[in-house]
Amino acid sequence: MRMARTRCGRAxxxxxxxxxxxxLVSFSSAAWTANAVNSGNALTTGTVTVASTAGTNLFxxxxxxxxxxxxxxxxxGVGGITTTVSTGSTCxxxxxxxxxPATVRLYATLSNxxxxxxxxxxxxxxxxxxxxxxxxxxxxxTSTGYLxxxxxxxxxNGVPGSYAGGLGGWTNAVQNDTRWYRFSxxxxxxxxxxxxAEQVQATFVWxxxxx
Amino acid sequence: xxxxxxxxxxxxxxxxxIIVVAAVLLLAAPVHAAFTASTTTVASLASDTLDPxxxxxxxxxxxxxxxxxxxxxxxxxxxxxxxxxxxxxxxxQAGDVLVAMxxxxxxxxxxxxxxxxxxxxxxxxxxxxxxxxxxxxRRATAAEPASHTFQMGDPDPGAVIIAAYSAVDSVTAVDxxxxxxxxxxxxxxxxxxxxxxAATRLVSGVAVEGPxxxxxxxxxxxxxxxxxxxxxxxxxxxxFATVGASGTRSVSLGSNRYSAGMAVALRGVPTPTVxxxxxxxxxxxxxxxxxxRTGGATVxxxxxxxxxxxASDTAVSSATSYTYTLRSVYGSWKSTAVAGAVTTC
Numbered sequence: 001m002r003m004a005r006t007r008c009g010r011a012x013x014x015x016x017x018x019x020x021x022x023x024l025v026s027f028s029s030a031a032w033t034a035n036a037v038n039s040g041n042a043l044t045t046g047t048v049t050v051a052s053t054a055g056t057n058l059f060x061x062x063x064x065x066x067x068x069x070x071x072x073x074x075x076x077g078v079g080g081i082t083t084t085v086s087t088g089s090t091c092x093x094x095x096x097x098x099x100x101p102a103t104v105r106l107y108a109t110l111s112n113x114x115x116x117x118x119x120x121x122x123x124x125x126x127x128x129x130x131x132x133x134x135x136x137x138x139x140x141x142t143s144t145g146y147l148x149x150x151x152x153x154x155x156x157n158g159v160p161g162s163y164a165g166g167l168g169g170w171t172n173a174v175q176n177d178t179r180w181y182r183f184s185x186x187x188x189x190x191x192x193x194x195x196x197a198e199q200v201q202a203t204f205v206w207x208x209x210x211x
Numbered sequence: 212x213x214x215x216x217x218x219x220x221x222x223x224x225x226x227x228x229i230i231v232v233a234a235v236l237l238l239a240a241p242v243h244a245a246f247t248a249s250t251t252t253v254a255s256l257a258s259d260t261l262d263p264x265x266x267x268x269x270x271x272x273x274x275x276x277x278x279x280x281x282x283x284x285x286x287x288x289x290x291x292x293x294x295x296x297x298x299x300x301x302x303x304q305a306g307d308v309l310v311a312m313x314x315x316x317x318x319x320x321x322x323x324x325x326x327x328x329x330x331x332x333x334x335x336x337x338x339x340x341x342x343x344x345x346x347x348x349r350r351a352t353a354a355e356p357a358s359h360t361f362q363m364g365d366p367d368p369g370a371v372i373i374a375a376y377s378a379v380d381s382v383t384a385v386d387x388x389x390x391x392x393x394x395x396x397x398x399x400x401x402x403x404x405x406x407x408x409a410a411t412r413l414v415s416g417v418a419v420e421g422p423x424x425x426x427x428x429x430x431x432x433x434x435x436x437x438x439x440x441x442x443x444x445x446x447x448x449x450x451f452a453t454v455g456a457s458g459t460r461s462v463s464l465g466s467n468r469y470s471a472g473m474a475v476a477l478r479g480v481p482t483p484t485v486x487x488x489x490x491x492x493x494x495x496x497x498x499x500x501x502x503x504r505t506g507g508a509t510v511x512x513x514x515x516x517x518x519x520x521x522a523s524d525t526a527v528s529s530a531t532s533y534t535y536t537l538r539s540v541y542g543s544w545k546s547t548a549v550a551g552a553v554t555t556c
Contacts, residue, residue, distance in 0.1 A: 054252035063259040065496065066542050085259070098248060119258050163247075187258065193544045197260040207249040 048098035050208045053136060058183060058204060059090045064119075066191040072152035073124040073186040080138025081184055089184035091138040094206050096173040102208040104173050105166030106147065106181070108159040109205070114198025118157075122195040124186040125149050125156040127167060132180050141182055145169070149184075156185065156202060163207045172211060261539050261546040264500060264520075266490035269535050269551035271527075276482035278529075279450040280376040280412040283307060287437035287444070289370035296360040300375040305353040306530075308379040310475055312416030313345040314437075314444040317367035329359070333390025335471040340394070342442065344418035344471025348385055351375065370439035372446040376412055378480045381530055386411050386478040387457075393470040401428055401460040401472035406451060408478050413451040415460050416473040418444050428460035451476065480529035483555035488521040492539035492546065499540045506533035513540070531555050 067086035075081055080089035096104055106127070112118020126149030133140040147167040148159055160166050170179055183204075187195070284300040295313070303309070311329065315336075329347045336343030363369045380386075387404040401415040415428050420442045427433035427447035436445045451457055457476065464470065487502065500514040502522055514522055517539075527533060532554045539546035 048246050048248040050248055050250045052250050052252060056251075056253060058252040058254040059256075060254075061256040064256055065259045065261075066544060068542065090254075092252065094250070100246070119256055122258075123256060183254065185254075185256065189542050191543060195258050196544060197258060199255070199257040202254045202256075203251050204254065205249050205251045207247055209247045 048100055048102050048208045048210050050094060050096050050098070050104060050206050052092050052094045052206060054090070054092040058092065059088065061085075061088065064187050066187050066195075067189045069189050070186060071188045071190050073126050073149060073184055073188075074152050075126055075128065075143070075182065075184040078142050080141060080182060087184075087186040089138050089182055091132065091136075091141045091180060091182045093132070093136070094179050094181060096177045096208055097175060098173075098208060098210070099175055100210040102173050102210045103168065104170040104179070104206055104208045105163050105168045106204060106206050107162055107166040109161055109203045110157060110159075111201040112157070112198070113200070114195075116192070116194040116198070118200050119195060119198040120157040120200035120202070121155055122187060122191045122198070123156040123200065124152060124188055125154060125159060126152060126184045127159070128182050129169070130180050130182060138182055141180060143182065156200060159202070163209065166207065173208065259494070261497065261541050261544045262493045263539050263546035263549050264489040264492050264537055265549065267535070267537055267549045267551045268488045269553045270486050271483050271553050271555045272486060273481035273483050273529070273556040277380070277408055277410040277479035278378055278482050279410040279452070279479045280308065280379045280477045282412070282434060282448060283375040283377050285372060285374040285435040285446060287370065287372040287435050289368065289437055289439040291368050291440065292363050292366035294360050294362045295369050295371045296358050297371045297373050298358045299355060300373055303351050303355060303375045304377060305351055305355065306381070307351040307375045307377050308384045308477055309349050309351055309373050309375055310414050310446075310477070311347040311359070311361070311371055311373045312418070312444060312446045312473060313347070313361060313369065313371045314418035314439055314442055314471070315343040315345070315363055315367065315369045316420070316439060316441040317341050317365065332385070332388045332475060333473055335390035335392045335473065337392050337394065337469065340420070340469040342418060342420045342469050342471060344390060344416060344473050346388065346390060346416055346473040346475055348475065350384060368440035368442075370437040370444045372416070372435045372437050372444055374414065374434050374446055374448070376477055378529070380478040380480050383478050386476040388473075388475045390471065390473040393472060395467045395469055397465070397467050398461040398463050399425070399468070399470035399472055401474050403456050403459045404474045404476050405456045406454055406476045409452060409454050410479040411451045411476040412448055412479070413457055414446065414448045414475045414477060416444070416446050417462055417470060418442065419464060419468055419470040421468050422464065425464075426462050428462050431460060481556060482525065483527055483529050485524040485527055485533065485535070485553055485555060486521070487524070487535050487537070487551070489537055489549070491517055491520050494539065494541070497539045497541050501538045501540050501545060503536045504533055505536070506531060527555050529555055
């Protein structure tokens, strides 16, 4: 009788442990290495990865000055803004490479330098997504919607700074999903004189979190 | 034995229950760790600095043209003699030119200076007709007395009018002057004078024996009239634009009277021009410059074109200090300033 209870208890422990491990594999998605806790039960590896074509530099502009006339930012529906010392646009393809379904959001951390708070408060900025029929730049970019600055009157400083408030719209991303992003900027004609000799460094982050 | 064996099953059941409860909790509240991954890229933007112009030069020239003196105010007084004390005209500033016109009744030659700072111009009169006119001038100083006393030779009635004028040439205040006695005429005549510069202020004094009032000579503005026992004195002026003879000015008296007429032409200040020049900003995208003049009223002038490197300012006063501040301009941007000062001629 005591022996029967003991066997029964051990079986229950093993069963519960197995259920717990299966639960962990099913409901968490850490990018961990395969881990077997019970011979005969194979566990899969979950990953969340994201990559872009931008590399470490999205763009670098020096000697920017206000546009001669434009006071609002108006990226074209197709293509990009011809880059000058006053305006420009860059297109980036982002690929989700994780094995687990995820939500990808975009945000930025800014480092402003300047007498009146830095250039980010003077630069108009817009981010839209779209499709690119061929090539890697903005030439064949066709906008499908704005994530930020659709009216052309928002400043770079207003781009969300965390995942929680990040620019989204990319939910349930699955492995090898891609999105094209177009970043456009303009130092408007009415930029204050205080915008001279200022800088801003914006680190754009695409962050994927599993669903 | 039994006591030693009994607890084992109890402990086994307790452990089993704990594990089961833990498993249930795990299933009921599954862990949902948020695993993340990210990729970043950096955008760096830096703005330019609009370079200021360099080599600013500010100078003044007075090649041609003058501005007529401006009337400021007048004061007057009369007495029974032997002196007349007149307050300084209100608002008189250092550098103003004061013109005094006087009338003395009874014995001629009775009006004299109380100090050497007044310059006598003319004393037209007639010994037998008991009337004398006189004209004087002086330049107000920073410590100008609050009043001036004109001494007469005898205790006879007299009157004096002092008028203050600004913007009179700092070198030669009186361009021309004259005086004449009018012997029992129906008009008081102010003699013609011949000016040598344009834009003078023609000041007339009329001293008349008999009436209680006297009008301004034709074409002139009456600035002050002062009665005195036995006569009346008037001071009037006009801006006289041309060079040459002014022609006479006259006042109808209604009947024949003895009078004296005096004319003084005050020379206007040169019309200065301030010339400003500079070297263009190194930034070829600059669209122009902003020139600001301070000293007196602040005046801002927009100068179009980066390659415009000079400007002149004629809306300035003579013998006045100004500072000019220049900035490069590109749209809403302005560069740091360069500045220069000048005192006009």
